[in-house]
Amino acid sequence: MLDKNRLDQSIWPFVPAKRVMSIQRAKGNYLYTKSGKKILDAAGGCIVSNIGYGVEEVAEAVSQAIKNCTFVMPPWLTEEREVLINELREHWLPPHLSRIHLASGGSEANETAIKMAIQYHAGMGHQERTVILTRDISYHGTTISMAAISGHPDRKRGLEGILDVYPNILTPYPLRCPLGAFHENATEYYLKDLEDRINEIGPNKIAALIAEPLNGSSGGAITPPQDYWQGAQKILKKHGILLIMDEVMTGFGRTGYKFGSELYGIKPDILVAGKGLAGGYAAIAGVFGTEEIAEGISRGGFNVMFHTFAALPQSCAAATCVLQILRRDELVLRSKSIGAKLKKSLTEKFSQHPLVAEIRGEGMLIGVEIVSDRGTLEPFPKEARITEKVIGYGLKEGVFFYPGGTGDIRDIVCLGPAFTLKENEIDEIVNALSVSLDRVLEAQSD
């Protein structure tokens, strides 16, 4: 018999986990556990929180929206939806992305973006363009097709039998570039890989490339050479292949720019964003496309189907309120400035650390790659579960880091705190990581 008053690891989550944190409440940048511990959230949940937790104004806006109009079918307009669309168009989206579709999460939104790309080509008379190119290190979601498209072996385990295999290109990874670490010809090397892959498949068969501008947790903020994306976009354009930028993690200021594609000076045909859109206050994501994409789809007489809970009035109200707070408090700029300080402090402390191969990222998306040998970049064996240990030690020190990496690319500690992070909280983060890495080092030399 289950004790009804005891929600323990045998009943939550679905598959029992080693450690289940029980969080009683969250405020600002901190989580408070049921057992009375205060934890600085250096991960922003799972790189979601941007304005911090427990902001009254957002709670108020959500409550108002529920009272005003709880639900209408997603294609209809409500005041809450209209205000959000105007907020997005006037203040956030690049002008060429004027078409908006709303979804309830990142996986759903990426699926929709891919459907749109295929429907666009079909509507323009190119039914043969059905191939979606993806990248070897990537994460685009957890539905069956997004798990298949993602270059994230750990999240495909046990499903391999039903997952289609998508053609992929190399994710530019300057630290581990086959020509040598941070090689001056890295851009050319990775662009040649893109061009070769396109030619191998046949350019006229490819509908789109889906990619994150810089990696989320799959590769722990792997950052491409600055000129990579402009070169890649030229190649894609030349072959009539659409660029879908998955900015579910990087969107809405995470990188210190409104979008990661702005950071690299490129114009995606379809941009997908999620997490930061409502900063954790609601389940909402967006697919943003050009007029041309919408025109192609409607020329084919196709429809873009909705998900029932996409764009609930209360989700729209939460998103609008979060976006307005980001603007009012200039938090995108702050993501850039406080992110630079956080990265500088991490670099000062760890750039010579025997276990640290690289500290990378932009704004408030930072990855620290851990290796067993800095010289050879040899990772720890998978069974050593180093990331898990570092996260565990961090929690003991009162700071939560997010686990990153997958498959052969492993042991990356991700940081993605809210943009409201305070300067003194940077010290807390650096100290906790220092203690955690030293524990790993001690265990290694035992």
Ligand SMILES: Cc1ncc(COP(=O)(O)O)c(C=O)c1O
């Ligand atoms: C880049 C990226 N795309 C897609 C997703 C999937 O989003 P969701 O978990 O909301 O379905 C994530 C989630 O972490 C992500 O980081």
